[in-house]
Amino acid sequence: MPVTTSEFVPADLDATCFENIEPLFLALLDRSVESAEALDLWLVDRSELESAYSEAQARLYINMTCKTEDEQVQGAYTRFIEDVQPRAKPLGFGLDKKQVELVEKFGDGERMERYLVLHRDTRAEVELYRDENVPLETELSKLSQKFDQITGVMMVEFEGESRTLPQMGLYQESTDRAQREAAWRAVADRRLEDADAIEDVFDEMITLRDQVAHNAGFENYIGYAFESMHRFDYTPADCSVFHDACEKHVVPMLRELDEQRRESLGVQTLRPWDLLVDRLGRNPLRPFSGGTDLVTKTRHAFAGLDSELDSMFKTLGDGSTSQGVDGGAMLDLDTRKGKAPGGYQYMLDRTGTPFIFMNAAGLHRDLETMVHEAGHAFHSMFCEDEPLLHYRHSPIEFAEVASMSMELLSMPYWGGAQGFYADENDLSRACRQQIESSILLLPWIATIDAFQHWIYANPDHTRDERAAQWQSLDERFGRGVSWDGLENYSLRSWQRQGHLFGAPFYYIEYGIAQLGALGLWVRSLEEGQDVAVKAYKKTLSLGGSRPLPELFETAGLKFDFGADTVGHLVDRVRSELAKLPE
Ligand SMILES: [Zn+2]
CATH class of the missing domain: 3.40.390 (Collagenase (Catalytic Domain))
Structure with a gap:
């Protein structure tokens, strides 16, 4: 494309202020675009405006996370989220609609190839939009906030002090088994207190998401989620293939490592509180200071x-x-x-x-x-x-x-x-x-992903059916631990995975990416580091x-999550681990 720079957006634009950006959005909405070259320029100008907008938000966000005690900095970010974003969003959607029309009108041949990914992503946004879903989305955000509130205030009284759950997590690395168990039970008991409230939130979310999908013309939420997440290069069936591959190749290795862990720890059965401690009882590694x-x-x-x-x-x-x-x-x-x-x-x-x-x-x-x-x-x-x-x-x-x-x-x-x-x-x-x-995360990803596919394919399930489904997935993909006497906790342990609430279906991405990262690493072992x-x-x-299969192909990898790909990676992992002494 000939056009690569834009003078449309002033260099000193303060994009934290809606009054400054609104005229630029409106100018793009109003601009008459009558040729392919004018389309190219329009896209670059839009991109430049959105870069300025995105950087404004980035700077506010960064400052907020670096200075949590600075009220002015906190307020500036909140103002942007509450005041600027909701007003900019409809303008952005207006640009999306105009863009889809323009690309369809002027994008042909080489130009269409160039805009392929941009166009299919934007078109999905436009096609999925329904007025009647706006209040449902608001309702879902509120429910997500409610989940955060319920879990965010969870505290545990432990060893004489009131502690947060992340603080309690550190005890799972303690070499004192009795302390680990006490800490684990304290957290599990605390979670159980709110388990029903969380089930309520989740039930409501499932109903609403199913409705959102129906409103947009989908049979269930799975198809809607795939399109809204711009997943055009793989399908729910590919996800099942990934689950099967994990079950076949990764789970056996997971269980072997857990068995080694059990032996090293010198315990009769491995329990849920035995998974994070160093299995040889060593102190944490200290690779640097400061x-x-x-x-x-x-x-x-x-x-x-x-x-x-x-x-x-x-x-x-x-x-x-x-x-x-x-x-x-x-x-x-x-x-x-x-x-x-x-x-x-x-x-x-x-x-x-x-x-x-x-x-x-x-x-x-x-x-x-x-x-x-x-x-x-x-x-x-x-x-x-x-x-x-x-x-x-x-x-x-x-x-x-x-x-x-x-x-x-x-x-x-x-x-x-x-x-x-x-x-x-x-x-x-x-x-x-x-x-x-890097490899043992895969079965957990498969568990969460398979659970969500089942949930949204069967939106009318009961809580008991949900618990039974979770248990069967744990048997299929879970760690080699005994839950004897802990069923009360295990049946609802899915509640600790926050993605299920705030970001449905968002998780398998990490599994796919991990296969890619392992694939590049294997290339470095087999073909040399320089090649990789x-x-x-x-x-x-x-x-x-470019679409995902092309990105993977450029990296010399197959965009494939099947048993052959996963099996090869697991074999390499085994042989590399065998070379490394404990
Ligand atoms: Zn990252």
Whole structure:
């Protein structure tokens, strides 16, 4: 396409203010577009406006998470969400409608190929929209909020103090089995108190979602969800194929590892509170101390992996500055008071720079988060020259390949005197942990996904039927633990998976992406690291401009979740694990 730059949006536009952006939205809505070239320009102009809008939100969000105690910063974000977003949304939908018409009118041949992904995603938005679903969506948001409220206030009285559930989670790593059991039961009992209230919320959600789907002309919510999530490259039947492949190849390995765990722990039967403790009773790994050390050692790893990735990572800074994005820092790594939990990478779409946020405390999982978010940042940087915003972001099924691959491909460079693990035993332990966790997540993803397919295919089920379905999925995909005497808890343990409530069907993406990341890692083992990294970079630079099968193909991978693909990956995982001493 000839047009790549836009002068439509002023460089100094303050897009946090609706009064500033409204005239630009209206100008695009009113503009008469009479040729294919005019369409190209219109799309680039729209993209530029939405980049400015997206960056405004990103900056407010970043500041909010970096300064949770600053009321002004908190208020600015809330104002944007409550005041600007609801007014901008209908304007954006108006542009969607106009865009679909324009692309259908002027997009032919090569141009249509270029706009293929953009067009099918936007058309889905327009086709699914129903006036009568707007109040139902509001109702669903409120229910989702209600779920968050019920679970968010859960506290447990434990060892003389009142504690949150995430705080209680730390006890699951304790080497004292009695303490683990007491902590586990305390949390399970607390959840049980609200289990009926949560069932009520979920029942209402299922009914409403089924109605939303019917209103939009679908037989049930599954078809609606697939279209609304822009899943055009795989079907519910493909998801079943993934479930079967996990059952056949991953579950046996999961059960073997659990049996090894049982033996190492020296217990008669493995119980739900035995799953997170180090099976040899060792202290947690300590790969670094502090944000600048984390950056230095991450640089060491990327320098070993690839010189281009290394220099890209260097542009993000040394991790010494923090406190939000306005000072120009792109990393905010150390955990501190007044910072939101978690970790993320957020692309500033207009200036084209990525920002990485995390709460590093010196643990292995922080190393994992750092290289993971760096992978997202590489993705953003590789497609920063793409004129269309929509193509600068790829669907999660591939976006997470970019990040999860880095967790595996950087592994060979975690060691050495300058690395995270100078001690060979620590290195081996860390790599084992990384490889195991990357494959063992798959059966849980299959469980949650299969559960949702059953739920929305049978929206009139009873609670007992739901519990029975959950139990049968646990037998099919679950860990090698005994739930004897704990049935009360196990039948409703699905309630801890928040995605079921706030983000239905959103989960299998991580399974698909993990297969892609493992696939790239296997390529690095079989064809050499340079081949894998080259394919990685080439695919990342496509952003989201091509359908998923093409993205996977560019990475030298088959877009396939079947038994052959999964079986091959599991075989490789087994042989690599066999080389690593405990
Ligand atoms: Zn990610």
